[in-house]
Amino acid sequence: MAISEEVLQKYQLAGKIAREVREEARKTVREGMPIIDLCEKTESLIRERGGKPAFPCNVSVNEIAAHYTSPPQDKRTIPENSLVKVDIGVHVDGYIADTAVTVCFNPEYEGLVHTAEEALKRAVEILRPGLSMSRFGSTIQKVIKDRGFKPISNLTGHLVGRYVIHAGKSLPNVFHVSTSRVNVGEIYGVEPFVTVAEAVGKVESGKEAHIFRFSKPKSLRDSYAKQLLNYVKENFKTLPFTERWLQGCVPPSYYKAAFSELLSSKALISYPVFIEASRKPVAQAEHTVLLVKDRCTVLT
Ligand code: MN
Numbered sequence: 001m002a003i004s005e006e007v008l009q010k011y012q013l014a015g016k017i018a019r020e021v022r023e024e025a026r027k028t029v030r031e032g033m034p035i036i037d038l039c040e041k042t043e044s045l046i047r048e049r050g051g052k053p054a055f056p057c058n059v060s061v062n063e064i065a066a067h068y069t070s071p072p073q074d075k076r077t078i079p080e081n082s083l084v085k086v087d088i089g090v091h092v093d094g095y096i097a098d099t100a101v102t103v104c105f106n107p108e109y110e111g112l113v114h115t116a117e118e119a120l121k122r123a124v125e126i127l128r129p130g131l132s133m134s135r136f137g138s139t140i141q142k143v144i145k146d147r148g149f150k151p152i153s154n155l156t157g158h159l160v161g162r163y164v165i166h167a168g169k170s171l172p173n174v175f176h177v178s179t180s181r182v183n184v185g186e187i188y189g190v191e192p193f194v195t196v197a198e199a200v201g202k203v204e205s206g207k208e209a210h211i212f213r214f215s216k217p218k219s220l221r222d223s224y225a226k227q228l229l230n231y232v233k234e235n236f237k238t239l240p241f242t243e244r245w246l247q248g249c250v251p252p253s254y255y256k257a258a259f260s261e262l263l264s265s266k267a268l269i270s271y272p273v274f275i276e277a278s279r280k281p282v283a284q285a286e287h288t289v290l291l292v293k294d295r296c297t298v299l300t
């Protein structure tokens, strides 16, 4: 499957914006900084550069592996001595670039960060059309294990589609029996997650969820719920969003009930935070890549 020149240019622009904003975010993160400031600054930078956030800026600290973004009026700050994963998504006309960096404020965790970066580097070196998911997973697992660490076994890279972050195919970070292969023209978010050797090496869903997306149309009782759902569909389509982006869509006194109905009716689905099962720190590195003739090219 070849992609058109026009589509490729949109992916490349999304990738360029994602790379620039990631590097800005890397320089911006500070201990004690309000997480909401980092999320909002990052999302504004994406818009200023002509992209749109493909999902809310994720700022996941220590044992939180993924899916934390600030809710409205968030009071949380970046803790001292922490490991901070900033995961950024940009889309241009629905074509997505997904990239992440881990910023480390604790010398003890630096090995985790370097290992995630090494695993990503190796992934980019080996990815080419025809490579099997099994071979990919076992290679990444070995890179991480050889450095004395452990991959998170139930978080994977993923095929990217238009307005879809996880478009069906997964790129495992551990060996995994599969006949699936990567193909030319496909675009993947490649993202090894690394924890310490004594950890369980899996994530579980936490109680909190601050990221949502449209799931399916439902008949809704409340007219503000309908209005809110229309706003979501028009603005985010099938991409994830945060309640921070819904402020002012309906009168504030009706918002809470309207949003609750969208959740209880299952018109929306939520993404709970992912926490390492043994509460050990997790590092991540991510690029979005395009599979070309005999290799892959990094878009981010
Ligand atoms: Mn990501």
Ligand code: MN
Binding pocket: 098, 157, 158, 189, 190, 191, 286
């Ligand atoms: Mn991703």
